[in-house]
Amino acid sequence: MTGLPCILRLTDGLRITVGSVVCVIPPVRLHAGQWMALVPENPDPAMDPAGTIARCLISLHPPTRGTVEVFEQDVYNIGYREVQRLRARLGFVQGYGGLLSNRTIRDNVALPVSEHARLPLEEETALVHRYIEAFGLHAVADQRPHMVDGFTRWRTCLARAMVLSPAYLVLEGIGDWAMDSGTGIAWRQLVAWHQTGRSGICICASRRNRGFESWLEERGGIVVEYKERSV
Amino acid sequence: MRPDKEERRIPMDILQRTGRAGFGFFQYLFMLVALFYLSIKVIWTNRDLGQRDFMRQVFLQIYFTGVQAVGPVVIVALGVGTLAIVSGLGGVGGMMSGAENIGKMVTVVVIRELAPLLTGGIVIVRSITAIAAELGFMRVQREIEALEAMGISPVRQLITPRIFGGLISFFGLNVVFNAVALVCGFVVAQLLVSIPAEAFFSSLFKAVTPMDLFGLSFKVVLGGIGVFVIACYHGMSVESSSTEVPVAVSRASLNSLVFLLTVDLGASFVMVLSNDANIFFGGMW
Numbered sequence: 001m002t003g004l005p006c007i008l009r010l011t012d013g014l015r016i017t018v019g020s021v022v023c024v025i026p027p028v029r030l031h032a033g034q035w036m037a038l039v040p041e042n043p044d045p046a047m048d049p050a051g052t053i054a055r056c057l058i059s060l061h062p063p064t065r066g067t068v069e070v071f072e073q074d075v076y077n078i079g080y081r082e083v084q085r086l087r088a089r090l091g092f093v094q095g096y097g098g099l100l101s102n103r104t105i106r107d108n109v110a111l112p113v114s115e116h117a118r119l120p121l122e123e124e125t126a127l128v129h130r131y132i133e134a135f136g137l138h139a140v141a142d143q144r145p146h147m148v149d150g151f152t153r154w155r156t157c158l159a160r161a162m163v164l165s166p167a168y169l170v171l172e173g174i175g176d177w178a179m180d181s182g183t184g185i186a187w188r189q190l191v192a193w194h195q196t197g198r199s200g201i202c203i204c205a206s207r208r209n210r211g212f213e214s215w216l217e218e219r220g221g222i223v224v225e226y227k228e229r230s231v
Numbered sequence: 232m233r234p235d236k237e238e239r240r241i242p243m244d245i246l247q248r249t250g251r252a253g254f255g256f257f258q259y260l261f262m263l264v265a266l267f268y269l270s271i272k273v274i275w276t277n278r279d280l281g282q283r284d285f286m287r288q289v290f291l292q293i294y295f296t297g298v299q300a301v302g303p304v305v306i307v308a309l310g311v312g313t314l315a316i317v318s319g320l321g322g323v324g325g326m327m328s329g330a331e332n333i334g335k336m337v338t339v340v341v342i343r344e345l346a347p348l349l350t351g352g353i354v355i356v357r358s359i360t361a362i363a364a365e366l367g368f369m370r371v372q373r374e375i376e377a378l379e380a381m382g383i384s385p386v387r388q389l390i391t392p393r394i395f396g397g398l399i400s401f402f403g404l405n406v407v408f409n410a411v412a413l414v415c416g417f418v419v420a421q422l423l424v425s426i427p428a429e430a431f432f433s434s435l436f437k438a439v440t441p442m443d444l445f446g447l448s449f450k451v452v453l454g455g456i457g458v459f460v461i462a463c464y465h466g467m468s469v470e471s472s473s474t475e476v477p478v479a480v481s482r483a484s485l486n487s488l489v490f491l492l493t494v495d496l497g498a499s500f501v502m503v504l505s506n507d508a509n510i511f512f513g514g515m516w
Binding site for chain 2: 058083084086088092099101115116
């Protein structure tokens with residue numbers, strides 16, 4: 001993997017504090033074309049650190065110790081504007097969707113395009129339409145997030161994260177309902193995107209799902225276990 | 232006799248509380264000014280981002296705050312225009328009869344004082360509460376975080392359009408209020424005492440000084456910026472619980488009202504003082 005650009009590098013004994021628990025994450029390198037699942041070694045049913053870990057990997061939550069490098073930049077030692085530029089190149093899928101409630105499903109998918117891509121209106125509309133179709137959102141495109149079910153919200157969030165073809169994609173705490181191991185429409189899109197080899201995909205899970213882990217490993221993915229220690 | 236420990240503690244306690252309240256007040260003012268500064272700064276620092284969605288947000292705010300409030304503003308302006316003339320001809324008019332004095336009366340009551348205050352009241356009831364609640368719930372539902380994760384500044388996406396769209400709407404609503412109140416005043420004056428249109432409007436234009444227009448603009452611009460910044464600040468102050476939202480809404484509306492009254496009172500006071508100074512210096516002011 002040395003020839004491929006390094007998307008994510010976690011070094012210096014990364015530790016992330018979540019409530020009364022410290023998550024100790026081993027050194028990791030994620031290259032373009034790779035995907036990785038960060039899973040707890042012995043999951044504590046009372047804790048759900050996946051969301052905080054995912055936020056730490058995209059510069060939203062500083063670690064207690066260690067370095068997080070994205071696109072070879074230490075994300076916690078650069079200015080706000082640089083962080084914004086860096087975030088524009090990545091996609092983040094929140095576990096619960098994280099859609100803007102004052103916008104329709106279509107407008108949610110269109111938001112990063114209109115902010116970062118600055119395409120002519122026709123091209124922007126065509127691009128958004130393509131993703132709406134690809135993720136099976138056509139029927140609900142003009143509805144607001146609260147009018148659709150959780151899985152549709154998650155698909156919309158995935159479409160929004162992928163619409164600008166990000167070089168780094170982070171998925172937060174996916175539940176069993178979303179881990180349909182490549183059979184659902186969203187996963188098919190994700191697998192297709194992985195096969196282009198242009199992006200590093202990181203999945204942060206709160207608990208073990210052996211079926212999903214073996215499915216990932218069969219496709220060349222790596223499963224990284226982190227430890228949870230009480231403070 | 233020396234006061235005992237308990238008695239000496241009371242004045243210290245009052246001093247500490249006063250100090251804390253004063254510090255808190257200045258800290259609050261500083262945060263409001265900083266938020267307004269940031270909302271302007273992001274226009275420049277994020278100039279490489281798309282403008283289409285930003286403009287859409289500004290127009291949406293103008294629609295929600297301005298266009299949708301025209302009805303209530305017209306109704307209140309009709310009432311105020313009627314009241315100004317009836318009071319002018321009745322109680323006060325007993326002492327100030329004639330078209331010239333009615334013009335003065337309408338100018339003083341409507342343009343100088345009531346237009347910015349009542350329009351501000353309508354904006355606070357309709358929009359300030361809505362903005363604080365919307366932003367508060369967006370914080371609770373982590374929508375602000377979603378924007379941050381996409382590399383989009385929440386200040387540019389949510390606050391700047393609300394402040395500028397709101398300010399434009401506030402200005403427009405004041406124009407509508409004044410126009411409706413003055414025309415309504417004329418109609419009522421016609422019905423009651425048949426004042427000729429020429430006499431009514433010439434007395435009106437004579438009574439309106441550049442200082443009146445400056446004072447009105449000052450109240451509208453400073454008041455408008457202030458109330459929308461306060462709404463955005465309290466909305467964004469919500470952290471993680473939905474129970475914080477009603478508190479934020481109530482603080483935003485109350486503080487906006489106090490701010491608007493302070494600006495109105497301050498501007499009116501300065502206008503009266505400058506008027507007195509003008510008389511004192513023989514019209515040189």
